[in-house]
Every structure is written in C-alpha cells, then in structure tokens.
Amino acid sequence: MCERGSKKPVSRGSKSNWASMESMLKERSPSPLRSTIHARTTEPRDSLGFSPKLARSFQDNSPCGAASGRLRVEIFFSRGILGSQAKRGLGVKAQAADHADHSAPSMVALLGRRDEPTDGVRDYCSLLAEALRRRGVTLKLAESFWERDGWLRELWNLWKQSWKWRGEWVLMQYTALAWSRRGFPFGVLAVLALLRARGVRTAVVFHDVRDDRPHRLLDRFRIAFQYAVMRTASRWADRSILTVPVEQVPWLNPTQTKATFIPVGANISEAGFSTKSNGRRPGTPRTVTVFGVTGGVGIAPECVDIGYAVKHVSNRVGALRLVVLGRGSEEAEPMLRREFDGTRVEVSVLGLQPAKDIERILSEADVLLFVRGHISTRRSSAIAAIPCGLPIVGYRGSETGGPITEAGVELVVQGDREALAEALRRVLAEEDLWRELHQRNLRAYAEHFSWDAIAERYIQTMASDCPQSALLTDPLPTHAVSPAEPKL
Structure with missing residues (x-):
C-alpha cells in the first residue's frame, strides 16, 4: 500500500514509518493532531479540533479526572488515530468509521482452554475489562478453541481473526494447562509467532510462574519444559505481566526490563469492601x-x-x-x-x-x-x-x-x-x-x-511501551463536551 502522491510503500508495522508520518504532519501544520483529524471531512469541530461526539467520549474518562483541569488521552498503539488515518488516505465515510473505531483505546485478552468447574483466569479478565471500561479502555475477550478444533485449524482461524488486531495490544493469558492437555504448552509459542507475523503487539500475562512441589522424574521434566517455554515466550513478547514480583520468578532474569509485576485482584466484586467495618458481634461463635x-x-x-x-x-x-x-x-x-x-x-x-x-x-x-x-x-x-x-x-x-x-x-x-x-x-x-x-x-x-488500581497499572504499563502513548491537551472548553451541537 502507498501513500497518496507517493509511490513509496508504507509498512503498517514499522515504528520508523510512524515517526516519518508524524514529522510530515508537523511540516504541514503546527497542530498535527488537528490537521490529521480535519483531513477530508466537513464535520463541525471545536477550537481543539475535536468533534462533539469525540469530545463527549473523552469526558471524565481520563485517570486524571475532571478536577485536574487537563485531559490525558491514553493511546496504547503506535498506529492509532494519527497513523491509521494519515497512512490509509481514507475517504470521508471510511475515515469517519475508522475514527469511531479508534476514538477509545482497546486491547484483546486471548484465552486458552476453559477450566472447569470454575475458571479464575476468565473471572480475572472479566473484572479487569470492567475496571478498564471505567477508564475509557475496551478489553475484548477472545477464546482459542485448540482443544475442540485441533492446533492446525485453530492457528488458521487465529490468523484470519488477528488481522483486525493490528494496532492493538493482545494480552495472552498463560497457564500451562490452558494451552496443552498434559502440561507441555508448546502451542503458546506457535500462537506468539503467528501474532508477531501479523504485526500485533503482544503481552503475556503469566498466571503460572513456578511449581516447587516434590515431583517424579517425569514431573520434573515437565516443569523444566514449562520454564523453557515461559522464558522463550517472555523473550518473544513485547511485554511480560507477572502476578508475583520479578525477583521471585525462577526462570527470569531479575534485570529483565520487559517484565512488569501486577498483582491479581479479588475474584469477586467490591460490594463487601466495608461490610464488616464495625468489628465482630459479641456472643456469637x-x-x-x-x-x-x-x-x-x-x-x-x-x-x-x-x-x-x-x-x-x-x-x-x-x-x-x-x-x-x-x-x-x-x-x-x-x-x-x-x-x-x-x-x-x-x-x-x-x-x-x-x-x-x-x-x-x-x-x-x-x-x-x-x-x-x-x-x-x-x-x-x-x-x-x-x-x-x-x-x-x-x-x-x-x-x-x-x-x-x-x-x-x-x-x-x-x-x-x-x-x-x-x-x-x-x-x-x-x-x-x-x-x-x-x-x-x-x-x-x-x-x-482493587481492580481500579490494577487497571491503572495496566494503563501505565501499556502506555509506557509506546513512543506516543499520552497526549496532554489544554482544558476543553464548555461547548466541547456539551451534548448540543457547537455553534458555527
């Protein structure tokens, strides 16, 4: 694919192309965000270049809150609103649809085999998605059906599905038995290789990190294999999310800069937070x-x-x-x-x-x-x-x-x-x-x-890995966040 007016092809997954696109936009206008969003559209805009719909979607979604007087817009992908619209040269209708898709950051949680009778990893993703949604971030859940369809068919299905994940973070949820029947999770590496080939940004969330129980010889070999797979997956992924502190992971170098520790939250909601705040009832067992x-x-x-x-x-x-x-x-x-x-x-x-x-x-x-x-x-x-x-x-x-x-x-x-x-x-x-x-x-x-604290850690981790992860704008004028149409 080429830019309009140029025969030079543009690679969607290249950070250098992102940088060159940004510099090109700066030369055209002192406000690259405004000039990009205004391209080939006649929709009314406010003084900052925001449409009424986009301005309303930003209202109070920032972790900074309305009281701070500034709006912090987190963008977790290097090919966000700026990159996708400028590179593709979309028409008015197509560009408006693309703008709507990317008006809020989004991520994908990729899940393996379902655990029965309860599945703590799915509960984790559901509660995390709810907390991220309160911050204006969408976490979509995707499931791998390798056990039902077999690995070849599942990898083909994942290849077809993952094209729309370009520009998004995919959080691969790892436990050994989620990606294998007998605890040899080689399929994790196959999935990671496929996602890398698609140009997707990947983070592996390690829910299993070690096993210190005494084992038979076969069990010790299985654990050594799992450690090797986790070490390789951590090296291949753009980010590693650990549920225990980095220094307590036996297979990982403690100086590993791609690894981030984020504890898990309670697998229930927050309703019981202060129910027992008055102490215990006397006279009861x-x-x-x-x-x-x-x-x-x-x-x-x-x-x-x-x-x-x-x-x-x-x-x-x-x-x-x-x-x-x-x-x-x-x-x-x-x-x-x-x-x-x-x-x-x-x-x-x-x-x-x-x-x-x-x-x-x-x-x-x-x-x-x-x-x-x-x-x-x-x-x-x-x-x-x-x-x-x-x-x-x-x-x-x-x-x-x-x-x-x-x-x-x-x-x-x-x-x-x-x-x-x-x-x-x-x-x-x-x-x-x-x-x-x-x-x-x-x-x-x-x-x-709390899930709000955990969601904030995810936001900081994903944003810190992108060169254009946070934009600070001036306070929005009143009419920019009003549900009414702005005056022309």
Missing part, C-alpha cells in the same frame, strides 16, 4: 472460613492442617463454626467431617457459590484460613478476603512478598501446624489484633488489590 481446597493428592494434607488448627483453637476459645466453600470443598467434606466428629466445631460445606454469596460469607466470617500452599499475590482465593477486611492466617513460602505482606495477614512457615494453630488462636482471641489486621486489609486493597 467465631467463624473460620476456608475458601477452596486443592483436589487430588493435595486434599488429605490440607484437611489435616485445617483439622489440627481449628481443633486446637476450639479447645482454647470455645465453640467454633467452620465454613468451607469453593472449588474442592465438596470433595473434602467427608474427610473434614471425620476430622471434627465429636468436637465443638460446627462444620458447614457450601460448595461452589455465586460471587454475591461469596462476598456475604466472607464478610460475615472472622478469619480466613488459607492452607492451599503458601500465600502470594497470584492467589485470588486468598486475596478475596482483602476487600472484605477479613484477616488471613496461612503459610508463607517462596512467592510470599509485598504487597501481600502489607495486608492483614498472619503467616507462618509452611508445614508448621503448631504455629498455624497459634496464629489462628491469636486472631480469634485478641480483638485489637483483629482490628489492626482488618484496617491493614482495607488499606492494602485501596492501594494494590
């Missing part, structure tokens, strides 16, 4: 909640940990209620009931629950007991307690670090059941400690774990 139990071979040791800690506390503080919900809870029910048979602990197993009920259950509890390995910033089932102000007792491990340690957590060395039981007793028995942990949770949520 203390409630210990367990959100999620690992299935398979991990179920027995977790049930033993839960049984030991809760029975120890019951002998010290009196009758307790144990509420177990979420994935794996129904599978663990027979073993848990045997653990507490003949004790002063009332056991309630709820299974899978809708998000609204999870908020209510956590907000009515006194403490969350987390024994599914160690707590980290990628454990959404533990982080779910933070917006409710619910103190957390659990294990620390190789992934445990800030900002999860700034929240209301009492952590002990993994496997130390005596220390776990004592930490649980202190949280339930000491009111001052409970209130301190409660307040720390609320602060940590506002600063690090």
Whole structure:
C-alpha cells in the first residue's frame, strides 16, 4: 500500500514509518493532531479540533479526572488515530468509521482452554475489562478453541481473526494447562509467532510462574519444559505481566526490563469492601472460613492442617463454626467431617457459590484460613478476603512478598501446624489484633488489590511501551463536551 502522491510503500508495522508520518504532519501544520483529524471531512469541530461526539467520549474518562483541569488521552498503539488515518488516505465515510473505531483505546485478552468447574483466569479478565471500561479502555475477550478444533485449524482461524488486531495490544493469558492437555504448552509459542507475523503487539500475562512441589522424574521434566517455554515466550513478547514480583520468578532474569509485576485482584466484586467495618458481634461463635481446597493428592494434607488448627483453637476459645466453600470443598467434606466428629466445631460445606454469596460469607466470617500452599499475590482465593477486611492466617513460602505482606495477614512457615494453630488462636482471641489486621486489609486493597488500581497499572504499563502513548491537551472548553451541537 502507498501513500497518496507517493509511490513509496508504507509498512503498517514499522515504528520508523510512524515517526516519518508524524514529522510530515508537523511540516504541514503546527497542530498535527488537528490537521490529521480535519483531513477530508466537513464535520463541525471545536477550537481543539475535536468533534462533539469525540469530545463527549473523552469526558471524565481520563485517570486524571475532571478536577485536574487537563485531559490525558491514553493511546496504547503506535498506529492509532494519527497513523491509521494519515497512512490509509481514507475517504470521508471510511475515515469517519475508522475514527469511531479508534476514538477509545482497546486491547484483546486471548484465552486458552476453559477450566472447569470454575475458571479464575476468565473471572480475572472479566473484572479487569470492567475496571478498564471505567477508564475509557475496551478489553475484548477472545477464546482459542485448540482443544475442540485441533492446533492446525485453530492457528488458521487465529490468523484470519488477528488481522483486525493490528494496532492493538493482545494480552495472552498463560497457564500451562490452558494451552496443552498434559502440561507441555508448546502451542503458546506457535500462537506468539503467528501474532508477531501479523504485526500485533503482544503481552503475556503469566498466571503460572513456578511449581516447587516434590515431583517424579517425569514431573520434573515437565516443569523444566514449562520454564523453557515461559522464558522463550517472555523473550518473544513485547511485554511480560507477572502476578508475583520479578525477583521471585525462577526462570527470569531479575534485570529483565520487559517484565512488569501486577498483582491479581479479588475474584469477586467490591460490594463487601466495608461490610464488616464495625468489628465482630459479641456472643456469637467465631467463624473460620476456608475458601477452596486443592483436589487430588493435595486434599488429605490440607484437611489435616485445617483439622489440627481449628481443633486446637476450639479447645482454647470455645465453640467454633467452620465454613468451607469453593472449588474442592465438596470433595473434602467427608474427610473434614471425620476430622471434627465429636468436637465443638460446627462444620458447614457450601460448595461452589455465586460471587454475591461469596462476598456475604466472607464478610460475615472472622478469619480466613488459607492452607492451599503458601500465600502470594497470584492467589485470588486468598486475596478475596482483602476487600472484605477479613484477616488471613496461612503459610508463607517462596512467592510470599509485598504487597501481600502489607495486608492483614498472619503467616507462618509452611508445614508448621503448631504455629498455624497459634496464629489462628491469636486472631480469634485478641480483638485489637483483629482490628489492626482488618484496617491493614482495607488499606492494602485501596492501594494494590482493587481492580481500579490494577487497571491503572495496566494503563501505565501499556502506555509506557509506546513512543506516543499520552497526549496532554489544554482544558476543553464548555461547548466541547456539551451534548448540543457547537455553534458555527
């Protein structure tokens, strides 16, 4: 494809062409944004060159807000409004349609195989999309059906679909079993190679980063293969989003400049944020909640940990209620009931629950007991307690670090059941400690774990990787954001 008036072809994916196009526009007019948007259109404009529709779409969408008196427009792609219109030489109708498509930044979340019965990665993307939408950014969800269609057909379908993703960020959501049946995710690299060939800007969101459990020889080989795939994917992608701090990732160089740490948020909405702000109700049994139990071979040791800690506390503080919900809870029910048979602990197993009920259950509890390995910033089932102000007792491990340690957590060395039981007793028995942990949770949520804070981190990360990522304009005049047509 060539520019009008020139025989020289223009490459859509070249940053140098973006720079040359920008310099050409500057020579034609002192306002490159205005001259580009005004090209070949007779639509009324305000003094800044914005159409009424575009000006209204910008109103209060900026992270800076209306109170700052300035409008910060984030553009996450090097071929945005300026590049796409100037390069293509569109007519009035086609250019107006293209302008509407790019009036707000957009990204794509690419998902692999669906997890059953619950899918935390899809919940993550849905909640992130909602938070980004509040900032004027669209996150579209796309799904890969490689398991149903086979890899060859799926890659062909992805090739046909990805042409319209040029100029957008594609956030590839990585877990080993989302892109392979048996934990050898070679397909991740095939998808990344295809997207690179399409000229798409890619970021890989690593929801799995390490596995420290003891394994057989085959399992150790599988983990080494996964580390090699993740290392290669991180090198091929334009950006790597890690759900744990960079220094805690065993396969990545800590000086890697393309890697950014963004913690996950709670896999529920924000409705329970301050429900329990007035403390615990006197005269009622203390409630210990367990959100999620690992299935398979991990179920027995977790049930033993839960049984030991809760029975120890019951002998010290009196009758307790144990509420177990979420994935794996129904599978663990027979073993848990045997653990507490003949004790002063009332056991309630709820299974899978809708998000609204999870908020209510956590907000009515006194403490969350987390024994599914160690707590980290990628454990959404533990982080779910933070917006409710619910103190957390659990294990620390190789992934445990800030900002999860700034929240209301009492952590002990993994496997130390005596220390776990004592930490649980202190949280339930000491009111001052409970209130301190409660307040720390609320602060940590506002600063690090709210979906608004996470969305802002994504915006900053994606924008910082583009040379023309942020435009600062003067305050919009009143008529620029009015729903009425401007006076001519």
